Amino acid sequence: MEIIIGILLVFMIIGSIISLETKDLLSAIIAIVPVGYFCGIIYLFLGAPDIAITQMVVEVLSLIILIRATIRRDLTTIEEERDFFGLITTFAFIFVFFIFSMEALRYLPPFGTPSFTLNNNSPSNRYLMNGLKETGAANIVSAIILDYRGYDTLGEATILFTSILGALAILRIYARKRSKNE
Amino acid sequence: MIYYLCFVIFLIGLYGVCCKKNIVKIILGLWIMEYSVNLFLILLGYRKNGIAPILRRGDNIAEFSQKAVDPLPQALVLTSIVIGLGVLALMVTVAIRLYQRYGTFDITEMRKLKG
Amino acid sequence: MQGKGVKMNEEKGMSLIVKTVTRWLKGFIFLFGAYIVVYGHLSPGGGFPGGVVFAATFILITLAFGREYALRKIGKILASELDSLGALLFLLIALLGIYYGGTFFLNFIEKNHPTGNFNLFSAGIIPLCQISIGMKVGASLFMIFIILSVVRVVFVDGKGKLITTEKKDKK
Numbered sequence: 001m002e003i004i005i006g007i008l009l010v011f012m013i014i015g016s017i018i019s020l021e022t023k024d025l026l027s028a029i030i031a032i033v034p035v036g037y038f039c040g041i042i043y044l045f046l047g048a049p050d051i052a053i054t055q056m057v058v059e060v061l062s063l064i065i066l067i068r069a070t071i072r073r074d075l076t077t078i079e080e081e082r083d084f085f086g087l088i089t090t091f092a093f094i095f096v097f098f099i100f101s102m103e104a105l106r107y108l109p110p111f112g113t114p115s116f117t118l119n120n121n122s123p124s125n126r127y128l129m130n131g132l133k134e135t136g137a138a139n140i141v142s143a144i145i146l147d148y149r150g151y152d153t154l155g156e157a158t159i160l161f162t163s164i165l166g167a168l169a170i171l172r173i174y175a176r177k178r179s180k181n182e
Numbered sequence: 183m184i185y186y187l188c189f190v191i192f193l194i195g196l197y198g199v200c201c202k203k204n205i206v207k208i209i210l211g212l213w214i215m216e217y218s219v220n221l222f223l224i225l226l227g228y229r230k231n232g233i234a235p236i237l238r239r240g241d242n243i244a245e246f247s248q249k250a251v252d253p254l255p256q257a258l259v260l261t262s263i264v265i266g267l268g269v270l271a272l273m274v275t276v277a278i279r280l281y282q283r284y285g286t287f288d289i290t291e292m293r294k295l296k297g
Numbered sequence: 298m299q300g301k302g303v304k305m306n307e308e309k310g311m312s313l314i315v316k317t318v319t320r321w322l323k324g325f326i327f328l329f330g331a332y333i334v335v336y337g338h339l340s341p342g343g344g345f346p347g348g349v350v351f352a353a354t355f356i357l358i359t360l361a362f363g364r365e366y367a368l369r370k371i372g373k374i375l376a377s378e379l380d381s382l383g384a385l386l387f388l389l390i391a392l393l394g395i396y397y398g399g400t401f402f403l404n405f406i407e408k409n410h411p412t413g414n415f416n417l418f419s420a421g422i423i424p425l426c427q428i429s430i431g432m433k434v435g436a437s438l439f440m441i442f443i444i445l446s447v448v449r450v451v452f453v454d455g456k457g458k459l460i461t462t463e464k465k466d467k468k
Contacts (some may be wrong), residue, residue: 001230002183004183004277005184006184006187007183007186007242009184009188009424010187012191013187013190013191013194016191016192016194016195016198016214019210019214020194020197020198020202020207020210020211020214025204025206028206028207028210028301029206030211032210032214033246035214035217036217037440039217039220039221039244040220040361043221043224046224046225046251046254047228047229047232047250047251048224048229048233048234048251048259049234049236049341050256050260050341050343050346051218051220051224051256051260051263052341053257053341053342053346054260054264054345054346054349055220055263056351057346057349057350058263058264058266058267060353061349061353061438062267062269062270062354063444064268064356064360065267065271065274065441065442065445066206066209066270066274066443068208068274068442068446069206069274069277069278069463070206070235075219081264083201083203083390086200090197090200090201090208091197091211094193094196094197097193097196098193099188101185101186103188105185105189108185108226109194111183111184111185111225111228112228112230112252113228113229113230114226114227114228114252114294115226115269116252116254117229120291122228122253123254124252124253124254125247127253127254128235128246128247128250128253129243129244129292130249131237131241132237132355133270135421135423136419136421136423137337137338137339137419137421137423138236138237138238138338138340139235139236139237139337139338139339139340139342139343140235140250140253141235141236141257141260141341141368142337142338142343142427143338143423144253144254144421144429145257145260145261146341146422146423147421147422147423148265149257150391150426151246152258152261152387153261153426153430154387154391155266155347155386155428156261156264157263157387157433159268159386160263160264160265160268160433161384161433162432163265163269163271163272164271164380164438164440166272166421166440167271167272167441167444168277168440168441168444169270170272170275170276171199171275171444171445172280176253176337179362180324234341236340236341253396260343260345260346261345263345263348264345264346264348264434267349267438268437268438271441271445275444275445276446278445283428
């Protein structure tokens, strides 16, 4: 199981490097799709079917939105000059970050024994044992997002509303007002 | 070991945000970072040979709670993925507006053309 | 081909094969989205992925038939009203918890129903909340796609004066 997840993660790394390095914008957007697709398959192996459904469908919609932004222009290839100083600085920072993260990730419980199995009073145990009795739902994840933690879902719905509102406000057609003044 | 690979994906996204000059590549770098963070949260809750936290008819609840994976990070990541899509739409509209204003996707050009 | 009363405009949208397949499949995709939303408390899914599948149905219709046909079926105003209606319905169900029991978001519908636990009509307010969230997410994502596709290209020259307001090819 770990080997399969490791192989899929290596594919995701290769896909994301290709997506960021290629010169053609259309290839970059298409190369991001297998990254999300393998992510969805990993979710299936990790025992999270709702997340896998969500990831696959969001992947398709994100491809449509990204292509909508770039493909109706005639500018699809770019040339970049390398900015060496910024590149060296970023790589040095990323290297230092990685060294510190190796120290921090050592303190996590090993992969396969999550922290809620070590403690009998953790909230996940309570949700699993009493979920059906207290809420009546068989899907414990739905019971959590709509009964135990319903207030968080209200906040998430508000965030979605606000982001769509912001996008609409930015893309309003303002030309009508200008031409009235001239 | 798997945590390190997931963190490498996050660092690749970070490189994309910091070093690239095209707005679309910066957006792709942010999107890669979102993938890696959601994946990391689900990786934290995996139990060895675990089953999904969905009850079936006639299941023993005590046995189920010994075998199921952690449902709490899944509940948080579920909404996080859909909100990431909303934020992506917002970023893409900003990129479209910038292209209309300056005629290019290159961020170094946008610093030169003022007004 | 005009039997359904739909004028098939050959210039807009995509080719004939895509239009025919979309006409057959759009009902099934919509049904699949409704299934994911309504059975959210019994099988994997729920409001959020179901809402995204709803949006995918309408986006498929928009891509295959052209923008004007899709806007005739579901206008911008209807999508925005469905969005707000979903959010308000969710808030209303949460506030009804205060009226019935005293706390916000109380699950006030009877939970241990005599028909049993693993049926469609169980789990209190959870299916109603799923439906309202599915409506909200679907309408939001469809609206953002429509807005992205109707934006007009406006060209401004160096001094900030408008050159044209029509969609034009770049020189």
